[in-house]
Amino acid sequence: MRVIEARAWGGVDQLALAERPDLPAPENDQVEIDVAACGLNFADSLIIAGKYQERPLPPFVPGFEVAGRVKSTGAHVRRVKPGDRVMAVVDHGGFAEQALAREIDCFLIPPEMDFVTAAGFAIAYGTSHGALEWRAHIKSGETLLVLGASGGVGLTAVEIGKAMGASVIACAGGPEKLAIAKAHGADHLIDYRAETLRQRIKEICEGGGVDVVYDPVGGELFDQALKCTNWGGRLLIVGFAGGGVPQIPANYLLVKNLAAMGIYWGSYRRKQPQLVESSFRQLFAWHREGKLKPLVSHRFDLAEAATALELLTSRRATGKVVLTTGRG
Numbered sequence: 349m350r351v352i353e354a355r356a357w358g359g360v361d362q363l364a365l366a367e368r369p370d371l372p373a374p375e376n377d378q379v380e381i382d383v384a385a386c387g388l389n390f391a392d393s394l395i396i397a398g399k400y401q402e403r404p405l406p407p408f409v410p411g412f413e414v415a416g417r418v419k420s421t422g423a424h425v426r427r428v429k430p431g432d433r434v435m436a437v438v439d440h441g442g443f444a445e446q447a448l449a450r451e452i453d454c455f456l457i458p459p460e461m462d463f464v465t466a467a468g469f470a471i472a473y474g475t476s477h478g479a480l481e482w483r484a485h486i487k488s489g490e491t492l493l494v495l496g497a498s499g500g501v502g503l504t505a506v507e508i509g510k511a512m513g514a515s516v517i518a519c520a521g522g523p524e525k526l527a528i529a530k531a532h533g534a535d536h537l538i539d540y541r542a543e544t545l546r547q548r549i550k551e552i553c554e555g556g557g558v559d560v561v562y563d564p565v566g567g568e569l570f571d572q573a574l575k576c577t578n579w580g581g582r583l584l585i586v587g588f589a590g591g592g593v594p595q596i597p598a599n600y601l602l603v604k605n606l607a608a609m610g611i612y613w614g615s616y617r618r619k620q621p622q623l624v625e626s627s628f629r630q631l632f633a634w635h636r637e638g639k640l641k642p643l644v645s646h647r648f649d650l651a652e653a654a655t656a657l658e659l660l661t662s663r664r665a666t667g668k669v670v671l672t673t674g675r676g
Contacts, residue, residue, distance in 0.1 A: 350673070352443035352653040353407045357398035360654040360661075362406075371446045376424040379454050381434060384676025385467035386442045386650070387413040388669040389500065390564075390589050393661045395440060401612075404440050411442025412614075414449070415457060415466035416676050425451045433457040435466040437617060443653055445673045452621045458632050463676050465642045468500070468668030470628075473640065475586060475613040476505040477627050479562060480512060482616075483609050484582040488513025490559035493549070493576065495569050497534065498525035498666045501586060503643060505562045506534050508631075511639045514560070517552060519545060519569070521663075528666050532641060540569060549576040560584065567592030574600055583608040589663060643667030649674070 353366045374380045392410050394400040415435040418428050428434055428451065435457055436449035457466045480486045492509040496502040497518035509516045510533035518529035519538040526537040538548045549557060557578040563570050566588035574583065574596065585594075585608060596608055616624050634640045645667040648656040653671055660669045 349445040350650055351409045351445070352411070352650060354396040354410050355407045357396065357406060359397065360393070360658050362396060363410075363654040363657070365651045365653075366407075368444075371448055374420055374422040374425075374448055376422040377451050378422045378448050379425060379428055379434070379436065379451055380419040380421070381414060381416045381436060381447045381449060381454075382419045382675050383414045383442070383445055383447050383673050384416040384463035385414070385647075385673065386411050386444075386671040387415075387468035387471065388653075388656055388660050388671065389413070389471055390587055390661065392657055401614075402439060409441045409444050411438070411440060411444070411447075413437050413467060413470050414442045414447045415463040416447075418454075419446070422451070427451055428454050428456065433463070433466075435470050437470050437614070443650065443671065445650070445675055453617055455625075455628050458635065460636065464644055464647060464670050464672065467670050468644055469631075469642055471613065472501045472504045472668060473508070473631050473642075474624065474627060475501050475611060476508045476562070477631055478613050478616060478623075479584045479586060479611040480505065480508055480560070481627070482623065483611050484560045484584055486512055486514055486560050489515070491515045491517065491553060491557075491578075492560045492562060493517045493519065493558040493573060494529075494534075494562045495519050495573060496563075496565040496589060496663075497529040499564065499589065499663065500660070500665070500668045501564045502562070503529065503532055503667055504640075506532050507640050508634075509533075509562075511634050517549070517558065525666060528643070532643070545569065545572040546576050557581065562586060565590040566594055570594040574606075577604060577606055580605050582606070585610045589661075644670050646670070647672055
């Protein structure tokens with residue numbers, strides 16, 4: 349099978365196409381998947397750099413999410429069977445034509461969803477739903493500010509915020525990216541390259557602020573958003589695609605009774621998997637109702653993984669970037 353190997357910790361230049369033997373038979377709770385498509389995430393750049401929470405030794409195969417058909421199952425697997433169309437989340441190993449996943453990390457793909465869409469669905473939509481539902485407990489009628497609103501996770505936060513009844517303010521760089529956020533349900537738009545975030549929030553909120561901030565970007569935008577929150581507001585720390593890790597002045601949290609909270613969705617797979625399963629039931633229902641319209645802006649062949657990841661990390665992509673294998 350073809351795989352993409354990270355041959356040393358570093359940048360995308362360390363990624364290379366390689367041939368490996370087919371995977372061994374799955375163990376008791378494992379599912380073997382013939383991979384049709386693989387989703388890319390910002391975390392892929394961290395794991396190949398040796399900067400992620402988990403640090404597999406090179407050479408290893410990166411990739412956290414896949415979609416394809418079940419090839420075989422371990423003896424204890426009951427939820428899926430050979431031939432089923434599934435999406436799955438893995439610790440690494442997704443950039444390959446075959447992958448092994450735990451049964452509990454596999455989810456049947458709805459009939460109306462194709463493999464390319466499914467490959468980019470789990471982490472982005474799972475993260476945003478978990479952030480807004482489990483962490484921020486956002487309520488209908490509240491105001492949500494989404495930074496990086498046209499990116500892979502940001503765009504899903506726009507859609508899910510709307511599905512949960514929030515008024516959504518989308519912040520992104522440039523009119524083209526803002527147009528995408530608008531098409532996916534944003535009520536108000538802020539171009540951080542041309543406008544001052546704090547001033548625009550005051551205008552939109554008629555002198556007030558936002559109730560929830562969803563931030564996958566970090567850096568200066570987080571600092572500005574912190575000052576635009578209402579009393580009792582919640583700040584969701586999703587990632588640092590902008591490169592800067594904010595240092596939060598505790599006095600702001602104290603004076604306005606703010607809560608700043610992280611959301612590492614991957615940890616729920618092992619600590620509260622039933623919560624993840626319940627989340628996907630809701631997300632698939634919203635997808636069937638047309639409330640979620642996943643955007644895959646770029647697709648590449650598996651061999652082009654380095655090019656695809658560079659596009660993603662340079663923040664030139666909108667929605668998701670997906671690799672395809674030609675299988676499925």
